[in-house]
Amino acid sequence: MIHRVKTPLVVSMAVAVTAVSAFCSAAEPQKLVWPKRLSPGDTLMLIAPAGPVERDQVMRFKDHIEQRGYKVKLRDDMFDVEGYLAGSDQRRAEEFNEAFADPEVDGVLAVRGGYGCMRMMPLVDWEGVRKSPKLLLGFSDITALHAGMNKAGVVSFHGPGPASGLGSKEGPTDFTAKYVVRAVEASPAGPYVVEVPESVSKVESFGKGKATGRLVGGNLSLISALEGTPYAIDTKDAILMIEDVNEAPYRIDRMVQQLKLAGKLDHLKGVVLGKFTEDFVREDKLTDDKRFDTTGVLRQYFENLGVPVLVNYPIGHFPQNCTVPLGGEVEVDADAKTLRILAP
Incomplete structure (x- = not known):
């Protein structure tokens, strides 16, 4: 479990927006970088960048991943609730940035959509994403983060999370499980x-x-x-x-x-x-x-x-x-x- 680090937000929103505008001013590259795909033994970080998440679903998701041989990190403030959001914009952006900055983390899994990703995008360190490309998996509201990932020149994976079977008691359907594994794991490789x-x-x-x-x-x-x-x-x-x-x-x-x-x-x-x-x-x-x-x-x-x-x-x-x-x-x-x- 990663404990919350209470660091002040030293960059103002105005400066962050200016940095984002400069970063996004260039045309999106035609050939994007595929992040390193995953293998059992890798470390995955769970994030909640949008709506509030259910602890039971997340913990079942964590158990399923660990049973497949992966190590899992998550912050203890993942379960914060602020209105219809999983905590403040600053909390969610800090969590996202931490996942991409942490050298131990190989992949980042968004546990729920809902709403909120667009609110935190000005606070995301997209240059950090570009310099340290990692696999991001999620869908629905996570579409906004996928767009940012692509703008940063990184391929990103549109796929299920705990709320769509991976964290249910019954587990995902065979089709869903087959193609999330085929997409994000390193073996087998190729088309x-x-x-x-x-x-x-x-x-x-x-x-x-x-x-x-x-x-x-x-x-x-x-x-x-x-x-x-x-x-x-x-x-x-x-x-x-x-x-x-x-x-x-x-x-x-x-x-x-x-x-x-x-x-x-x-x-x-x-x-x-x-x-x-x-x-x-x-x-x-x-x-x-x-x-x-x-x-x-x-x-x-x-x-x-x-x-x-x-x-x-x-x-x-x-x-x-x-x-x-x-x-x-x-x-x-x-x-x-x-x-x-x-x-x-």
């Missing part, structure tokens, strides 16, 4: 095709042929919120991946339209549409017209885009959650309905 049986998800496609490019994106709400900031994703010649949860179709429409108006759909090589739950809770359905349900809205934007598109892919807020490398090269095949990870 691989993700095999998706229909029992996991019935993958469909728009368009034809294959496309290769950097995989970018993550949670649609976060991607759209990052537009206009130094962390906005670079989609030129990329494969865009998006997913979301509990969003009404018109909200999905508005967020994708924002990306379109920003030119983020203009120069894509391909698209992976992950899971979009239709059990949204914030508004009632505004229409029964199938063209404007979730599937219909996505079809409007992506069916005639002229690039290969995978649809209903098992990524996101779904028990079957495939881990993928944001910033890493992938191949989308619309004819075979497959995703190939071009891992080194």
